[in-house]
Amino acid sequence: MSKASDFSSRPKVALIIGNRNYKRKENRVKHAASNARQLRDVLQTINFRVTLHVDLQKEMLKQVVEFIKTIEDGSIVLFYYCGQCRQVDGKNYLIPTDDGRIESDIVASEMGANAASILRRLTEKNESGVNIFILDCVKQYFYNRQSTSNSDRLPKGLKTITSSNPVFIQFACGAGKIVSNNRKKNQDNLFAEHLLKNIDREDVPIIDMFQEITENVTQESRGKQQPFSMNGLHQYDQVCLYTMSDEEKINDCNVRIEELNDESEDIASKQPQGSGSYSLAASCRLGEIRALIHKLKIRRQNAIYRKYSTLPAK
Template identity: 35%
Template sequence: MAVSNKNLSSPRKLALIIGNQKYQSENKQRYAINNATDFSNVLESINFTTTKACDISKQDMASQIVDFRNKINDGDLILFYFSGHVYQANGKTYLIPTNDSNIEKECDFDDFAINFEGTVKRLVEKNPSFVTIFLLDYCSPYVLMNGSAAKLKTNGKGLSEIQPPPGTFIQFACSANQTSLAVLGANRNSLYTKHLLQNITEENVPISDLFRRVRNAVHQESNQRQIPLSMDGLRQHKQASLNEVIVARLRTQDFLSKEPLSQSEYRYYERCKEYYRGTGKPLVSVASEVLDNSIGLTSSILKFGIDDNYCNFDVQDFLTTFCEKMPLKMDDIVVKGIQAGSVIMTVAITGETKSNDKKRCLQLVYKSFTDSLQDELGKMKTFFIFMGPEESLLKIQKYQEKLYLHPEFNRVYVRGRDFWQGALSDGKGRGSPYYCPVGWKRWSFYVTDRFDEKFNGWCICYHGTKFAYGISILLNGLKPAYRHEHGAGIYVTPSINYASHPRYAEVKQIPSSFRNTFKLGDYIQYVLECRVHPNSIKKIVLETLRCKNNVRIDPNIENERLEWVIDTYKKTIVDFNDPESPIVCTGLMIRVTQDHPGLLPESQWWFASHLCESENCCKAGIELSILTRKLQRGSTCSIIYD
C-alpha cells in the first residue's frame, strides 16, 4: 500500500533468547533449541538485536543475563525469552539450566537455578521508562532427581501468576495446572512458540493485543486444554508495539487521474447516488466471477464512489477506516487512481497476493456487508462499492445505459383505468395466463426495441423486495438463492398477491420527507415485474408460507402453483437488465395505501400463513399486535392511486 520506513525516533529493540534442551537429568526437552532459534530469527526480521544462547549452565545463564542487562539503556524495548524447564517452589519461579544434576530437592533451586523474579527486577531497573517483556515457554513437568514429582499446588504443571512491575508484560506458555503442548502433526516447535512466530511480526499491533491473539490461538488449537497466562503491567504504554512501522501517508492529490468519467459511467454513478440518498447506504455490487469458484479473475479491484469533493477527500483516513471494518489490511491493497468530482476511487488487491487468494479476499469482503456495516459506510459518504474485474463493472454500466423508464407503458390497475377480469386476452403471447394486478401501479422500464417480438411467449411474474433491494437488483443483478426449500435458482411467482406478503415485499411506512411525493399515502410496497422464458422455469411448486385451513391466496391461481424456480444456468448473478438473460425486469410495481396494507381484503390470507416480527424474515412495518387490534376494531384501508 505504501512504503514502510524505519522510524528514527523509535526505541532500540534488544532481546535475550535462551533455549535449554539437553538437561543432565532425565528432564529432557524436545523443542527448546528450535524454539529459541526460530524466535531469534523472527525477532531479527523486525529489527531486534538479539542475543541467543542454547544449552547453557547456571553460570552461563547468569553471565548472559548480566551482560544483557549492561547493554540496556533506559527507553529501550526489551524482550526476554526462555524455552526450557521452569519450576515454582516456595512462592518463587526458577529457570532451570542444563547442568541440573545437583537439583534433588526444592531447597536446591536457590543454589542451582536462576530466580526469575530476580531477573525481572534486574532488567526492569535498567529500563524504568519503557517496556520490558518476559516470555516463558516450557513443556513437561519438571521431575526432581530423587524421583518424586513436585507436590506443590501447581503439581509441577503450569505456573501461577506473579505480580508484574510497572512497564512489564509477562506471559507464561500455560496457566497453573496445565501442561504446554506440542504442535499436533509437527515436531518443529511447541504450540505456544508456534503461535508466537505467527503473530510476532504483525505491524503496529499493541503489545497487549498481540499476546492476546497468541493466547486465543493457543487456547483454540489445544481444544481449550492450554491457555497462556498473561500479566500486564503496561499502564502507560498501551499503544507500544513490537513491530512499529511508519507508513508513508497517502495523499489524494498523488492519485488524481486526468481521465474523465465516460457518460455511461457518470449516469450510472448518478443513479447510485440516488439510491444512496434514498437509503443512506452504499450500493454494493459484486461481479459474478467473484462468487463463482469455477471462474478465474482477470483482475481484482475494489471501486468506491464517495459523495464528496476530491478537494475535501482524505484517502488515508478513508481506507484506514474501511480496512478496520473489513477482513482487509492496508498492505493488501494499492490505490490505482482517483477521478475528480465526486470521488471515484479504484483500489486493487496487491500483486503479491495469489489469484485464488485475491478471490477469497473479495469474497470475505463481500460477505462482510451487513446492514449495520452498510449504515456505517453510508455515514462515510460512500454511495457505491464494486468488487471484481473492472471489465465486469463496465458491462453492468453498459446495460444500465439501456435501463430507463418507459412512461408510454406505465399503468394504474384499477376499475375505470387499466382493468380486466380473468386472464387477459389481447392476442399477445405471454406463455401463461396474465391476471390484472389490481391495486398496483406500474412504472415501466425500457428493455429492448421490438419488445413484443423479442419476448413473445415469455411469462409475466413477480419478485417481491424491499425498495432498496429492488433498486439494487435493477442496478446490479440478482444473486440466486442457493439454499431454499425447492433448490437453487431465482424464486418468482405469477401472483402479485403472493409476492406482496411482507416476507417478500417489505411494508414500509412512508417517511415524512416523501409525503409530497405520495400525498395521502402512509405505507408503500414494491414488487418487481419480470418476464421469464417458459423453458427457464425449472419447477412450479406449492407456496412455502404454509398457508393454513385451505385458505386460497390468489383466486386465480392454485396455491400449489404459486412458486416458480427459475434456472440461472449456473450464473452466480443474473442481470435483470440484460436482454439475453433468462429473466428480465420490465417494471417496478408500487402499492401505496392510506393505512397498513394488512387491512386490505386481499391481504387477509397473510394471517393464515407464516407472519412474524423477525428482522431477518417478515418486514411488516408494524407490530403485529397493533395490526391485529386494528383488524379487531374493524379498521379498513384504502389504496391511493394518485
C-alpha cells in the same frame, strides 16, 4: 495513553534462552533450541538486536546480568525463556541444563535463576521503556531421584509474578498448570508455534497480539492449554513491536534479503566440492533462510502496494 509511534524509533533488544538438553531424559525440552533460534531470526527481521543462548548451564544468571547491562533505558526489551522451571516456596526458578546435582528444592533454588529477580533487574534498568517477559515453561520438572509416578503431588507450573514497572508478562500456559507431552499432537509446543506466527505482525499492539495468541492456543488445544497474561504496560498499551513507514519497510526488507542471500552463498561455498549434498545443519539453515526471505518479500510487496496506492493522483 502513549501511541505506537512514540516507540517507533526506540532501541529494540531481546534476550532469548533455549534450554533443551537436561541430564534426565524426562526433563528434556525437545523444541527449546529450535524455538529460540527461530524466534531470533524473526525478531531480527523486525530490527531487534538479539542475544541468543542455547543450553545455558550454571552461567545462566551471569549471562542474563551481562545482557541487562547493555539495556538503554527507554527501549523495547523482550525476554524469552524456553526450558525447564521449578516452583519452590512460591518462587519460579529457571533450571540450567547442567542439573545433575539437583535433587531437592534447596539445590534447585541455589542453582536455578529466580525469574522474579531477573524481571526486577530488567525492569529497573528499563523503567521508562517497554518490557515483555515470556516464560515458555509447560512441562513438569523432576529431580534426579524423583519418581514420575508421584507427579500428582508435585507443585505444578509457574507462580504468578508481579512488577510495579511497565512490563507485559506472558506464560505459555496457566499459572499453576502444565501441559502433557503429547508427541502426536505436539501440544507442548503450541504456544511457541503461535508466538512465531504472530510476533512480527505489523502495527499490532503488544496486548492485542498476545490476546490473539492466547485465543488460538486455547482453541487449538480445546481448552487444555490456556496461556496466561499479566498486563502491566499501563500507558504503553498501544505500543507495537514492529511499526515503520512503508519506505523504511521496503529498504529494511531489501537489506535483510541481501544479507540472507549472502549467508546462503556462504553456506554453499563451505560445502565439500563435488559432494552434491549439504550437511544436516546446513540444509536446516538453508530451509530457514528460504522461509525468511519468502516472508520478507511478502512484507516488502505489501509495503510497496500501500506506498503507491496512497500516492496523490497527478
